[in-house]
Amino acid sequence: MLLEKRSIQDVDVGGKKILMRVDFNVPLDEGRVRDDSRIRAALPTIEMLLSKGAKLALASHLGRPKGKHSPDLMMDPVAARLSEILSKQVHKLGVAVGPEVKEAVSKLKDGELLLLENLRFDKGEEENDPSYARLLAEPFDLFVNDAFGTAHRAHASTVGVASYLPALAGLLMKKEIEELSTCLENPRRPLTAILGGAKVSDKINVIRRFLNLADTLLVGGGMANTFLAAEGYNLGASFYEKDQLEEANALLKESKSSSCNIVLPIDLAVTKDLKPGSHSEVVTPDKIKGEWQAVDIGPETAAIFSGYIEESAVVVWNGPLGVYEVPPFDNGTEVVAQIIAQSSAYSVIGGGDLVAALKALELSDYISFISTGGGATLEFWEGKELPGISVLQNKAG
Ligand code: ADP
Ligand code: MG
Numbered sequence: 001m002l003l004e005k006r007s008i009q010d011v012d013v014g015g016k017k018i019l020m021r022v023d024f025n026v027p028l029d030e031g032r033v034r035d036d037s038r039i040r041a042a043l044p045t046i047e048m049l050l051s052k053g054a055k056l057a058l059a060s061h062l063g064r065p066k067g068k069h070s071p072d073l074m075m076d077p078v079a080a081r082l083s084e085i086l087s088k089q090v091h092k093l094g095v096a097v098g099p100e101v102k103e104a105v106s107k108l109k110d111g112e113l114l115l116l117e118n119l120r121f122d123k124g125e126e127e128n129d130p131s132y133a134r135l136l137a138e139p140f141d142l143f144v145n146d147a148f149g150t151a152h153r154a155h156a157s158t159v160g161v162a163s164y165l166p167a168l169a170g171l172l173m174k175k176e177i178e179e180l181s182t183c184l185e186n187p188r189r190p191l192t193a194i195l196g197g198a199k200v201s202d203k204i205n206v207i208r209r210f211l212n213l214a215d216t217l218l219v220g221g222g223m224a225n226t227f228l229a230a231e232g233y234n235l236g237a238s239f240y241e242k243d244q245l246e247e248a249n250a251l252l253k254e255s256k257s258s259s260c261n262i263v264l265p266i267d268l269a270v271t272k273d274l275k276p277g278s279h280s281e282v283v284t285p286d287k288i289k290g291e292w293q294a295v296d297i298g299p300e301t302a303a304i305f306s307g308y309i310e311e312s313a314v315v316v317w318n319g320p321l322g323v324y325e326v327p328p329f330d331n332g333t334e335v336v337a338q339i340i341a342q343s344s345a346y347s348v349i350g351g352g353d354l355v356a357a358l359k360a361l362e363l364s365d366y367i368s369f370i371s372t373g374g375g376a377t378l379e380f381w382e383g384k385e386l387p388g389i390s391v392l393q394n395k396a397g
Contacts, residue, residue, distance in 0.1 A: 004395040005177065007169040008045065008144055014053040015110055019140040020045065020170065021157045023147035023372065024060035024078045031072075033081040037359075038149070040085065041372050045146045045170035046113065053110035057140070058082075059096060059119055059157055060147065067123025079115045090115055096122065097135035105139040125156045133160025146170025148177075151388030152376040162391035169392050172372065177389065179369040180380050183348055188313035189215055192345075194305070194336065196221030197319025197353060200244040205382040206318065211255055216312075217262045218305050220297045220321030220332060224265050227252065228285045228294075236270070236288040238295075263308070267298030269322065269329060276326055296322030297332035305336055312345040317354065318378065324357040334361050341366030350377035 022042045027034045042058075049056050063073040079092035093104055096116040104114055119125045124132025133156040137143065143165035145151070150158055151173070161167070169177070183191060193210035195203060200223050210217055219227055225240035230248035255262040264285075270292040271280040282298040297305075309315055317340070324330035337358055340347045349355065350371035358364045371377040379386060 005169040005174065005389065006393040006395050007174045008049060008171065009174075010395065011142070011166075011168060013049055013142065015055070016141040017055045017105055017108070017139060018049060018057065018142045018144055019136065019161065019165065020049070020056055020058050020144040021147045021150070021161075022058050022060045023149040024058070024075070025062055025149070026078060026081075028063075028072075028077055031077055033077050036081050036085070038372060039078065039082055041172050042146050042170070043085070045144065045172055046086075048171065049144070050111045050113060055105065055108035055110060056113035057101070057105055057108075057116055058113060059116040059136070061120040061125065061150070061155075061157075062118045063120075065118060065120050067120065067126070069121045073118055073121075075115055075118050082115065093117055097132065097138075102139040119155075119157050126153075128154050128156050128160045130160060130163070132156045134164055137161045137164035140165055143167045144170050145388055145392060146172045147388070148173050148371070149373040149376050151373070151386040152379045152384070154387040158388035159391050167392045169389075173389070173392075175369075176371060176373065176377075176380075179348055180350070180371060180377065182346070183314055183316040184213065184381070184383075187213070188346070190308075190312045191314045191316070192216045192218060192308050192312040194218045194220070194315065194317040194321075195319055196223060196317075196321040196333070197351065198222040198239070200226045200241055200248055203319070203378065204247060205384075206378055207251060208254075209382055210316070211251065211258060211260050211262070214260050214316075216308050217255070217260055218308060219262060219264055220301070220305075220336075221319050223319065224297070225294055227262070227264050231264070233285040234288060235285075235294060236290050236292045237272075238270075238288065238293040263304065265297045265301040266304065267300045268294040269296035269298055269331070270294050271329075274323065274326055274329075277328065280328070295326070296329040297336075299335075302332055302335045302339075306339045309336070309339050309345060310343050312343070315340055315343070315345045315347045316381075317347065317349045318351040318381070320354050320357045324353070324360070330357060330361065333357050334363070337361060337363040337366070350374075350381070
């Protein structure tokens, strides 16, 4: 994966007509962009290309229109927000392919940009239909992919177009590859991986990867419940995956014969009623009564996690450590994030829910690198080849 990809820094982009795939799949609220983080993440690439005199067309999907035109998923709110951010009018076309695009692109002056319509209005996009990819590519000289969050999908605008245009990494794509690799390839040690979130089954390959790579694996969240159940604890009404007990046991066994230690919670916040501000208690895993459910790590567990984090050179973290959507069960996630913030460890974070949790807790600024990918980040960490990265040109050769 560390095969270095050719990026927009390696070629002359001046005057070139460039199709740039971005991840502008932003949350909307009554026709307005509610969170523009993904738009801002693409700005370094957009600004660099424009300053070097490229003629730029941005393309993204938005939501799940399933191959049909749907008025509420048009890119207009994105164009409006991007215009505000760039302090210049960003013209949005009504289509993503065809003569209208060709004409508009041919009229762009050096350093000007436009936005194409939602790529997924055509079913050729998700089907990676070669004829749709060819149409997409037709008006352009170069293809730049900055949509790391969609790189695990082989679609026309992430993979197909690369058959028709030289394909380069944008600055965000390049940074994601570099940052996510720092914890995979010859990482500085000690390397501590923190894994939380809901399911062992979603993350099995990531757990195994870090078990082979990290010095310590700290486990929290619903995932920890499954490990504790596998160890024989009675978890009352807690969420855990009954069909993953064998897998969890196998992982615990593997950790005994590997150099990576799995650390499970020794205390848990439990509640009978999962509601904001509901009554909760802190108990050891052997004291969870019938109707109670474990919804967060406890303070002693956080203190143990803290000890490992403070000794770490690198911390990589995926998945919240409790039901963060329901305060105060965001507490374990908050405490651990604060410990990371105060430590000297280099921290890399990925996963949709954890990123959202840290944002809500206003702790994002203290993390060294926050990945923009959800599923893409997990697949990268699993060691899978991401099709949208594979098709980019390699630096050597
Ligand atoms: P990410 O998106 O960061 O990879 P996941 O999608 O795997 O994380 O998991 C996030 C979900 O895990 C959240 O909805 C959260 O409520 C849930 N979760 C965390 N801890 C628990 C728990 N103890 N019991 C039930 N659900 C939990
Ligand atoms: Mg999630």
